[in-house]
Amino acid sequence: MLDFLNNGLAAPSLGALVLITLAMTHVTIVSVTIYLHRYSAHRALELHPALKHFFRLWLWLSTGQNTREWTAIHRKHHAKCETEEDPHSPQVKGIKKVLREGAELYREEAENQATLDKYGAGCPDDWIERNVYSRFPIGGVAIMGAIDLLLFGVAGITVWAVQMMWIPLFAAGVINGIGHYWGYRNFECADASRNISPWGILIGGEELHNNHHTYPNSAKLSVRRFEFDMGWAWIRLFEMLKLAKVKKVAPKPTFEKNAKQIDLDALRGIMQHRFQVMANYRKTVITPVFKQEQARACDATRDLYARAKALFHRDTSLIKPSQQQRLASLTENNETLHAIYQFRLRLQDIWSQTSRNSTEMVEALEQWYHDARDSGIAALQDFADRLAHYRPQQATTA
Numbered sequence: 398m399l400d401f402l403n404n405g406l407a408a409p410s411l412g413a414l415v416l417i418t419l420a421m422t423h424v425t426i427v428s429v430t431i432y433l434h435r436y437s438a439h440r441a442l443e444l445h446p447a448l449k450h451f452f453r454l455w456l457w458l459s460t461g462q463n464t465r466e467w468t469a470i471h472r473k474h475h476a477k478c479e480t481e482e483d484p485h486s487p488q489v490k491g492i493k494k495v496l497r498e499g500a501e502l503y504r505e506e507a508e509n510q511a512t513l514d515k516y517g518a519g520c521p522d523d524w525i526e527r528n529v530y531s532r533f534p535i536g537g538v539a540i541m542g543a544i545d546l547l548l549f550g551v552a553g554i555t556v557w558a559v560q561m562m563w564i565p566l567f568a569a570g571v572i573n574g575i576g577h578y579w580g581y582r583n584f585e586c587a588d589a590s591r592n593i594s595p596w597g598i599l600i601g602g603e604e605l606h607n608n609h610h611t612y613p614n615s616a617k618l619s620v621r622r623f624e625f626d627m628g629w630a631w632i633r634l635f636e637m638l639k640l641a642k643v644k645k646v647a648p649k650p651t652f653e654k655n656a657k658q659i660d661l662d663a664l665r666g667i668m669q670h671r672f673q674v675m676a677n678y679r680k681t682v683i684t685p686v687f688k689q690e691q692a693r694a695c696d697a698t699r700d701l702y703a704r705a706k707a708l709f710h711r712d713t714s715l716i717k718p719s720q721q722q723r724l725a726s727l728t729e730n731n732e733t734l735h736a737i738y739q740f741r742l743r744l745q746d747i748w749s750q751t752s753r754n755s756t757e758m759v760e761a762l763e764q765w766y767h768d769a770r771d772s773g774i775a776a777l778q779d780f781a782d783r784l785a786h787y788r789p790q791q792a793t794t795a
Contacts, residue, residue: 405550414549418556422563423601425459428452429467429568430601430628431635437464437520438471441616442632445640453521457530457537458544460564464526466507469517473506474573475613476516478588479715484512485573488589492578499569567600576606583620584611584672585679587712595624602626611672612647620647650674651790659763659785661755666787667762668748674787678741679710682776686737701726709738736772740765 409417432452435441444452456462470484477483484506487495495502506512530537538561545553545560571593580591590610597604597618605618605626612620619626635641650670656663667674687709691702701723708716708724716724728735747753747761762784769781 405546405548405553407548409549414552414556417549418559421459421556421560424455425560425563426567426599426601426603427628427631428456428459429462429564430603431631431641432456433462433464433467434471434603435616435628435632437468439614440519440644441614441646442644443642444635448635448640453526453530457534458541459538459560461534461538462564463507463531463534465513465517465520465522465531468520469513469515470503470506472516473512475610478590478610479577485569486589487574487578492574495574496570499573500565502573503569568603572600572603572606576603580607582607584608584676585710585712586611586672587714589715592624595619595621597624597626597628601631602628608647614645615647616643617646648790651788652786653788654786656785656788659759659766661759662789663785663787664755664759664762665789667784669789670787671745671748674784675710675741675745677783678744678780682737682774682780683709683741685776686733686774690731690734709734710741713742733774736774737777740769740772740777 407417431442432444432449433456436444436449453464456464473482474484474486479486479488481489483489485495485499485502490502541560542553542557545557547553549556575593576591577589578591580593581595582591584607586607588610590607592605592607593600594604602618602625603609605620605624608618608620608624609615616632617626617629619629632641632643636643648669650673651666653662687702687706691699691706694702705720705723705727708720724738728738743765747758747765750758753761766781766784769777772778
């Protein structure tokens with residue numbers, strides 16, 4: 398009897414127990430990223446009813462989370478990102494608060510009925526949701542605790558504790574906190590989201606947070622060759638098993654090699670791929686021109702260059718007043734840097750002014766193209782020439 402209490406029915410070795418714990422936490426991560434995030438919140442894919450219910454059951458057992466609450470809070474995060482109404486923005490609330498109190502911020506917003514009513518549409522409302530999952534949110538985690546004790550004995554308490562802390566630590570803290578504070582950015586979307594790591598394994602692909610905020614309705618979170626999205630690997634497996642169907646992924650740029658002028662098709666292609674266009678502007682115009690001008694700078698201003706580099710491609714809404722002054726100091730005293738910065742703003746302004754009709758937008762793009770060609774800046778001229786080759790493409794599922 399004592400041996401049973403110590404080791405449980407399974408009586409695994411320490412190494413096996415660690416692997417079992419990691420496997421169970423991974424199932425939880427997969428449930429969150431595929432079911433709650435990509436399916437429920439963004440409808441980027443469709444899931445087989447049996448798979449959906451498995452995820453609901455597992456999340457009830459391993460987290461006690463409610464589909465409608467999670468979905469509504471996440472949708473509100475996207476709608477109000479980096480504002481006072483954002484439930485968990487480290488830019489507003491501070492990184493320390495989001496890291497330490499991420500779960501508390503989630504629970505506070507979950508009690509806001511207005512959030513649930515406005516952003517929680519389309520979530521499960523069947524008998525088992527009303528009478529079991531939502532009615533007894535603590536019941537699931539209690540059952541999981543009993544199962545862990547039965548299988549693993551005293552060690553099951555530790556297994557259960559790890560399961561319970563996994564999502565509050567990594568989802569509520571790391572993704573919501575670090576994912577909007579530290580890392581690299583592929584795209585300059587209008588929020589502070591960042592890719593924590595190019596290898597989305599530990600948190601199922603959620604590490605690629607900047608990619609997600611740029612293309613929130615994409616079922617695939619990786620966009621570059623060196624990036625890996627574990628959640629996408631599971632989705633592809635589920636597709637092979639006829640348990641999932643991808644509805645949308647981020648569009649890939651399409652080019653017409655023989656195109657020689659700006660027209661409506663070029664405009665549509667540029668607008669559809671505008672984030673890639675601006676990422677390419679950063680790579681082929683801002684970076685080389687900035688390095689060239691920095692090399693020419695005197696020692697007194699070289700430090701200013703280093704501190705202002707990122708501001709040339711950062712969204713204007715994210716630039717603080719002190720940073721704006723730093724940026725102005727460089728652009729006011731350097732015609733070339735002023736030019737590439739203003740050309741970037743003008744290009745973004747073309748698709749930002751929604752009141753324009755397509756003819757006006759083509760004319761504005763043509764004027765931008767000719768002005769860039771007349772700028773005398775080689776990198777800008779080459780970039781302008783490539784704009785004519787863009788063509789629109791429908792989002793694919795692979």
